[in-house]
Amino acid sequence: MTVYFIGAGPGDPELITVKGQRLIRTCPVILYAGSLVPEAVLEGHNAERVVNTAELHLEEIVALLAEAHRKGQDVARVHSGDPSLYGAIGEQIRHLRELGISYEVVPGVTATAACAALLGCELTLPDISQTLILTRYASKTRMPEGEALGDLARHRATMAIHLGVNQLANIVDELLPHYGPACPIAVIHRASWPDQDQVTGTLADILPKVVAKGFRRTALILVGRVLGAEGFADSSLYCAGHGHLFRPPGGAEPPRG
Numbered sequence: 001m002t003v004y005f006i007g008a009g010p011g012d013p014e015l016i017t018v019k020g021q022r023l024i025r026t027c028p029v030i031l032y033a034g035s036l037v038p039e040a041v042l043e044g045h046n047a048e049r050v051v052n053t054a055e056l057h058l059e060e061i062v063a064l065l066a067e068a069h070r071k072g073q074d075v076a077r078v079h080s081g082d083p084s085l086y087g088a089i090g091e092q093i094r095h096l097r098e099l100g101i102s103y104e105v106v107p108g109v110t111a112t113a114a115c116a117a118l119l120g121c122e123l124t125l126p127d128i129s130q131t132l133i134l135t136r137y138a139s140k141t142r143m144p145e146g147e148a149l150g151d152l153a154r155h156r157a158t159m160a161i162h163l164g165v166n167q168l169a170n171i172v173d174e175l176l177p178h179y180g181p182a183c184p185i186a187v188i189h190r191a192s193w194p195d196q197d198q199v200t201g202t203l204a205d206i207l208p209k210v211v212a213k214g215f216r217r218t219a220l221i222l223v224g225r226v227l228g229a230e231g232f233a234d235s236s237l238y239c240a241g242h243g244h245l246f247r248p249p250g251g252a253e254p255p256r257g
Contacts, residue, residue, distance in 0.1 A: 003103040005093075016108065016109075135147065160222055
């Protein structure tokens with residue numbers, strides 16, 4: 001028996017991995033985070049038991065996993081996005097280890113990836129930014145020392161900020177000294193869902209735009225000079241003068257075998 005922590009992706013039912021979909025369709029027990037995972041992700045399942053865990057607390061969830069273990073039933077534990085990012089699987093795994101229950105994590109498409117796709121941009125551009133910081137704004141969960149938003153902003157890297165749209169004014173205040181008022185920013189609401197929406201602007205003008213849209217939750221903030229950047233250098237990957245294993249310089253035939 002195995003508990004599979006499955007990343008369902010950001011919302012679009014087609015943005016789940018083949019492995020994740022296969023497990024959902026074959027596991028006899030499904031526990032899914034219904035507040036963020038659409039029921040369409042579960043289509044085609046043959047499970048004996050399907051439970052929406054949105055209204056359950058940790059102990060109740062662990063009890064369901066332990067019950068399935070006693071019955072020898074594999075469990076598809078379905079989380080939104082990628083379960084390793086703000087998926088609250090760490091505490092579940094800790095209990096599984098204590099109970100001697102095996103588990104496996106199946107990666108999923110992240111909300112950050114879905115937002116970049118919606119914006120039609122690359123988050124790492126030559127000469128602009130080669131680093132992406134995924135973080136959140138401190139509210140109920142405190143940030144460890146050195147991980148406050150202002151500390152991270154000193155790098156001026158591309159940044160994806162989760163769970164912070166309600167604190168956007170404070171976020172802008174902390175970013176401004178490091179990125180400057182002209183720095184591009186985007187706030188994406190429910191990326192890849194049918195009602196997805198977005199607002200783009202700069203740190204100087206983003207606040208009234210987001211207020212006008214009424215975004216209050218399920219939104220991700222992207223900030224950095226890569227958003228809408230022009231005039232950056234081409235990467236060396238496809239440069240004619242740059243050779244590598246699969247494309248030697250000067251047009252020589254690549255090695256065979």
